[in-house]
Amino acid sequence: MTINAAQIKALAAQIKKGSRLALSRAITLIESTTAADRTAAGQLLQSLLPHTGGSIRLGLTGAPGCGKSTLIDQLGLNLITLGKRVAVLAIDPSSTKSGGSILADKTRMGRLSALESAFIRPSPSSGKLGGDARNTHETLLLCEAAGFDVVIVETVGIGQSEAVIADIVDFVAILIQPGTGDELQGLKRGVLEIANMIVVTKSDGEGLIAAARTAGDYAGTLHIMTAPGSPWDPPVQQVSAIENQGLDEMWVQIERHQNLLNEKGMLEEIRRDQAARRLRVLVEEEVLARFHRDEKNSAKLQKLERMVRSGELTPGVAADDALK
C-alpha cells in the first residue's frame, strides 16, 4: 500500500469521526515495515497525536487459562452498557516467534466482538524497531483518536511484556486464578511489582473458598510490597465473570484511581514520563541489537564468553577486550 499526503489527511479525518474501517486501515499502515509506509504512518500519528489521551488505558495481564478472555468479554459488555466505547488490544511476546497470536480469533470474546461499540484487534505482527509492543502502543493512540473511552491492553504475564505494559497503560490489573499454595507460586517474579490491582478470577461455585484464600494471601503480600506514603494501595478484587460479580466493583476502583491521578495532575505527568521512557527503551534496544547483529562483535563476544565460562578470563577483563 502506498499513500500520499492527501490520503493521510483524509484517513486522519475519518479516524477522528470514529470510522472503524479507517481505523483498521491505519493500523495496517502502522504495522507495515516498508520505508514508505513507516514514513506515512509517522505522519499520520503526528497529525492525530493532539487528539489522543482521552481514554482510560487499562492493562490486564495473567497466565494462560486464568480467565482473561471471559473477563474482558463481560467487562466490555458492562462498559458498553454504561455508554462507553471499548477497544481491546494485545501484546503477545510469543507471537514474534511463533507467528501465532493469543487472539487467534474473535470467538474468545464472542459477545463483545459482535457489538458496534467494541473494537477487538488481534495481536499485531512485528518485524520492525520495537516490534509488537510498539505497534500496540501506536494502535492504542489511534483508538483514542477514534474516540474510544476505554482501551484494554491484554498480555500474558510472561517474558518482558509486563515491563512494557507498565509503560503503556494507566492502570495494571493482574489476574490470578484461585488455587492451592503451590499453584500460586507459579506467578512470575516481577509481575506483582507493577500491579495497581490484583483480580482473583473464577470466584464462584466450588472455587469460592479457594478464591477467598488466594485473595487473602495476596492482600498481605501487596501490603508489604507497597511503598510507604504511596497514594494508591493496590486492592485485591474477587471476580466471577460468568456470574458478572465483582466486575462493577473492579471498574469503580479503576475510575477511582484515574480520578485520583487526574485530581493531583499526575496523569499527564505519568504519561509523559512513560513516553520518554519508551523512547529510551526503544533506542537502547536497537543500539544493543545493532551491536549484537554486527558479526565481528558477535563472534568476539561468543569467544570471550567461552573463555569466561571456562575460567580463563574474568568478565571485567573480557569486557575490556570485547570493546577494544
Add this chain to the structure above:
Amino acid sequence: MTINAAQIKALAAQIKKGSRLALSRAITLIESTTAADRTAAGQLLQSLLPHTGGSIRLGLTGAPGCGKSTLIDQLGLNLITLGKRVAVLAIDPSSTKSGGSILADKTRMGRLSALESAFIRPSPSSGKLGGDARNTHETLLLCEAAGFDVVIVETVGIGQSEAVIADIVDFVAILIQPGTGDELQGLKRGVLEIANMIVVTKSDGEGLIAAARTAGDYAGTLHIMTAPGSPWDPPVQQVSAIENQGLDEMWVQIERHQNLLNEKGMLEEIRRDQAARRLRVLVEEEVLARFHRDEKNSAKLQKLERMVRSGELTPGVAADDALK
C-alpha cells in the same frame, strides 16, 4: 605504580601464600584506571583464576541502620572461631557519586577487623568500565586465591546493587529490621526476588515481639514468591547479633544451601552462568554509555525526548528518527 611481568608473577605467588600485604597491593592494582595497570591487573587475574572458586560467596544486603555491620562483626568472629578465614567486601553504588564509602572505617566491625584471619576492604573507588561492582568482583577472586574460606559482599539494598550482587555471590541474605507494617513497606521492590534467606535482625529484648511478627509476614510472602519445584525454599531467620543468637543457625542454612548446590553439581554451573551474564552486562552497559556519551546522539535524543513529552511525536517514530 608500574609493574613488570616478573613482579606480577611474584605478586601472584605471594597472594597464593595468603599474604595480606600482597593482596592489598593487588587490589590497588585492580582499582587503578591507567592503561598499563589495567593490563597488568588483567594478567594477574588471569594467572590467579585457576586458584579461585574455593570460598563460600555470601551476599548481605539491607537498608542503612538495619544492623548489617554488627551482624557481620559477630558472624565473622563465629566463623573465625570455626577456623575459617573471612573477607568482607562492599559494593556501594552511592560511593561513585559521593566519593564516600559505606565502610568509612573499620571501626564499624571493630572486633573482626582486629583479627589476623579477617580481611576488611572498604568500598572501592570506581572510574572504569563496570566500576565499583567490577572491582568488588575481582577483589573477591583475589581473596579466594589468597585462601579465604568465606567472602562476604555487603551492599545497601538500594539502586541496582542487588541485581549485581546476585551475579557475584552464591547466596543472598536480605537483612530486615523488625518494625511495624509501615516500616516494612520500605523494602525496595525487586530485593525480595533475589533472596535465598531473609534475616530479621535485632531479635532481642523489647524488639522480640515485633521481630517475630516481621518474620511471620515475610515467611508468607517468600512462599508466594518461590517458584514451584524450586530446590530451595528461602527460610526466614531471626537473629540477635548483640546476643549472638541465631547466627549459627543462619550459617548452617548457608552451608546447607552450598552443599545442596555442590551435590547437584549446580554451583559451578551457576557461577559460569553468572560470569557469562556479568560479561554481557558489562559490555552492554559500555555500548550504551558510548552511545550516550556521543554528543550528537545525546543532543538529538534530548531534543526528541522533549518532542515526545510535549506530545508532538510518538516514542516509536522518535526512536526511528534518533537512530537514522
